[in-house]
Amino acid sequence: MGRSVAGETGAAAGRRGTRAVSMADVARLAGVSRQTVSRVVNNQACVVEETRKRVEDAMDELGFYPSFAGRSLRGGKYGCIxxxxxxxxxxxxxxxxDGIVSAARDCGYxxxxxxxxxxGPVRLRNVARRLAELPVDGMIFNTNRAVEDFDEFKPVPGLPTIIISMKEHPRCTTIDSDQYGCSRxxxxxxxxxxxxxxxxxxxxxxxITADFRLRGWADALDVAGLERLEPLRGDWTADSGYELGVKLAxxxxxxxxxxxxxxxxxxxxxxxxxxxxxxxxDVSVVGVDDSLQGVVPHNTLTTVRFDLRERGKRTFDHFFAQMSGEERVEAVRLPGAIVERATVAVRP
Incomplete structure (x- = not known):
């Protein structure tokens, strides 16, 4: 139903003969004004459903497709991040x-x-240059691993940039689920x-995610005055969990x-x-992410769930705030919640 904002013709537009299809062509076939076609293309709410469908049918019949170029010339934005x-x-x-794409869809992006x-070395600067050459209105970096130039990175002027990371950044807003707090x-x-x-x-x-989760666990034990043995490290896979579980047994x-x-x-x-x-x-077990639900039948694992759709929404909130001229840099941390199932017992 929703279509990207467009100019008078589409760069990838269909053709009638040798001429690119225009909004005027769509308007004539649908029996409406060019302004009505523009409202449908821009997905504005002030069009009755019957008229919207007639315009969209005409667009399909003529092969009219809005273009990134037309949108940029018309409004200065691409509707893409x-x-x-x-x-x-x-x-x-x-x-x-999934969280980011869902939020983008809700925002019409x-x-x-x-x-x-x-x-080779992972640098934000190199990726920012690559993205700046594409039709995007801003950038999101998910840096759950170390990058070489994290602290030195400067965002591209005119392109709002959000970093998903537990680490704070001096020039970009960072947002993440609270990996440290969930361990405590x-x-x-x-x-x-x-x-x-x-x-x-x-x-x-x-x-970075593993390090913050480990740090939260260690600090919580230290504060409570409990014994803390050196943790074992896996590679996120069930196979590594099994191998290390043999040692822990x-x-x-x-x-x-x-x-x-x-x-x-x-x-x-x-x-x-x-x-x-x-x-x-004998041993209670708690995981993190709640990623097995719907994947493993009869999932009994007690775990921590993060609302990644909310994180995606908050990411776009900060993106739009930057687009509107707000320059405030923040470090946003979103708490998780324990999902109780059947792998934790109360000690007598």
């Missing part, structure tokens, strides 16, 4: 992408997606249920295991049970 991410096959990145090139919340949740020997299976080194003092994501948690639980440790009777 550039997004750069690391490996989108990872469950966490897929969820992030499209998303142009590129991936960071990990063949999990430790407090387990302590309230009588657990004092809480181990951590962390994500890989170099992951030998820790007879451990009563609770906090795992850096749900996939590793599932692997660790399988290893614990295979090696004679019952979950949750």
């Amino acid at each position: 550039g997004l750069c991410m690391f490996d989108i096959t990872r469950a966490g990145n897929v969820a992030t992408l 499209a998303v142009t997606l590129v991936e960071f090139d990990e063949g 919340m999990v430790v407090d949740y387990l302590r309230e249920r009588g657990h004092a020997h809480i181990r951590h299976l962390a994500g890989p080194e170099g992951s 030998q820790d007879k003092d451990m009563t609770a295991l906090y795992v850096g994501n749900d996939q590793m948690a599932m692997g660790a639980m399988t290893a614990l049970r295979t090696h004679g440790r019952r979950v949750p009777e």
Whole structure:
């Protein structure tokens, strides 16, 4: 139904004979004014549904397609935002992408997606140049891994830039789920249920997300005066969770295991049970991300859920604020919530 804003003709427009189809052609076929066609193209609400459908049918019949070039000349905006991410096959990145695309759709925007090139040093400056050459109104960088020029990076003038990261930036607003706070919340949740020997299976080194989750766990234990053993590090996969879970099964003092994501948690639980440790009777397990729901049947894992659609919405709120001339730089952190299922038991 909704169509991008366009100029008089579309750059990728259909043709009648040798002439590009225009709004005037659409108006004549639909029996309406050019202003009405413009309102339909701009997806304005002041058009009755019957008229809107007649105009859209005429556009389809004539092969009229609004163009990025026409939109830019007409209003100075493309209705598209550039997004750069690391490996989108990872469950966490897929969820992030879904949150941003959903928010973009709600705002009438499209998303142009590129991936960071990990063949060499990762620099925001290089990706910003690439995106600036495309028809985008702004940029979003999802930097859940380290980038070489994070602190030095300067956004491209005229292109609002938001960074999804737990790290603060001196010139760009950063927004992220509270990876540090979620770990402190999990430790407090387990302590309230009588657990004092809480181990951590962390994500890989170099992951900003994993580092903040590890730091929150360590600080929460230190504040509570509880024993803190060196955490093990996996690679976010269930296989690595299983391999490390085999080692953790030998820790007879451990009563609770906090795992850096749900996939590793599932692997660790399988290893614990295979090696004679019952979950949750012997060892309680908590994951992060709530990424198994709808994927693993009869999912029983207690975990932390982040509202990634809300994060995407807030990202666009700050993007539009910058477009309107607000230059305030903020560090926005959105809390998670514990989803209780069946992998945590109260200690006697």
